[in-house]
């Protein structure tokens with residue numbers, strides 16, 4: 001069982017940090033302010049061979065498992081780019097998981113290779129405006145026709161849709177009320193996001209502005225049979241397969257973000273002199289930062305335990321969910337404290353912590369909210385009645 005990082009993990013950390021080190025505060029601040037996708041960073045990660053870290057080796061990936069990917073994402077989000085940097089590459093790791101596990105050899109070759117090379121970018125179309133967290137209530141419908149399906153519906157929050165040419169799309173192929181179980185009757189596609197036919201409308205939002213999020217309007221769009229992943233009607237089960245890795249990666253991205261903010265706060269507390277001494281000499285400044293360190297560190301190891309269990313093929317739902325919850329909370333607290341430690345300068349964009357603070361709230365909401373995680377733990381771990 002993993003209780004410390006291996007040499008391989010340290011090598012991942014070192015290699016990824018080298019790439020991240022080429023992109024400084026100024027670069028990420030500009031991407032955020034100008035709401036500009038960090039194409040240069042994405043290219044540098046692809047050129048370094050990092051986008052295929054979880055993908056099969058025969059396709060050009062490194063097959064290093066979720067633990068390796070977690071170390072990589074932690075390194076990215078603790079760099080100057082924070083959660084924006086992590087989100088730039090994140091979808092390559094867990095988004096196509098259904099293709100890795102359930103795709104045919106032809107699909108893996110066609111769909112994964114360009115993602116690893118960084119020539120394709122994919123977004124994830126699951127959430128719908130009228131379904132929210134109740135995913136089985138989605139209504140985007142794929143009607144079977146000769147050679148494929150015609151899809152109509154609306155997705156919301158489709159991240160990176162503006163810069164993606166592919167979409168992983170969850171649809172219904174049987175109305176919910178005609179299914180034996182609400183989780184049946186959904187079908188998954190990985191297909192072209194043809195913006196001459198699909199409207200992808202950017203949503204103005206609080207933070208993580210380097211990576212766009214969108215309302216996506218799909219009207220009678222043809223998707224070929226060749227782009228259906230696995231069997232018709234089993235899409236929800238395929239998506240479930242990628243949920244634990246997703247929780248693990250988002251959780252550890254949160255930890256990295258919080259640790260990046262904490263490092264900035266500690267540095268400022270060492271250097272800023274008020275009343276004739278560094279502000280960090282005051283316990284009112286020092287103790288909250290030490291508390292942030294303790295919470296972030298414990299979330300880090302909870303998440304790595306989940307990753308270790310996952311890679312060993314063991315159940316890890318409780319640990320993955322708890323890790324995401326703890327990581328997001330610890331990150332939010334650390335980023336908030338980083339702003340407060342900087343006093344007025346915490347509010348200035350120059351010191352970066354306000355950018356990290358705005359990103360940290362998102363981690364408590366998406367891809368799953370705290371309430372739903374607690375409901376999962378209440379039901380599955382504590383044996384309490386299902387509450388949703």
Ligand SMILES: Cc1cc2nc3c(=O)[nH]c(=O)nc-3n(C[C@H](O)[C@H](O)[C@H](O)COP(=O)(O)OP(=O)(O)OC[C@H]3O[C@@H](n4cnc5c(N)ncnc54)[C@H](O)[C@@H]3O)c2cc1C
Nearest residue numbers: 124125126127132133157158159213366367368369371388
């Ligand atoms: C910036 C951003 C990027 C995103 N990117 C993507 C993406 O790329 N692809 C994608 O598919 N989705 C994406 N999402 C969507 C995200 O996963 C959802 O916003 C999230 O799952 C919450 O769903 P909702 O917003 O519909 O909340 P709702 O379902 O409307 O819930 C609202 C609130 O009510 C609470 N609530 C609801 N039901 C219960 C209950 N039974 N018990 C207790 N509390 C409950 C929720 O926890 C939440 O606090 C993104 C969201 C954001 C904000």
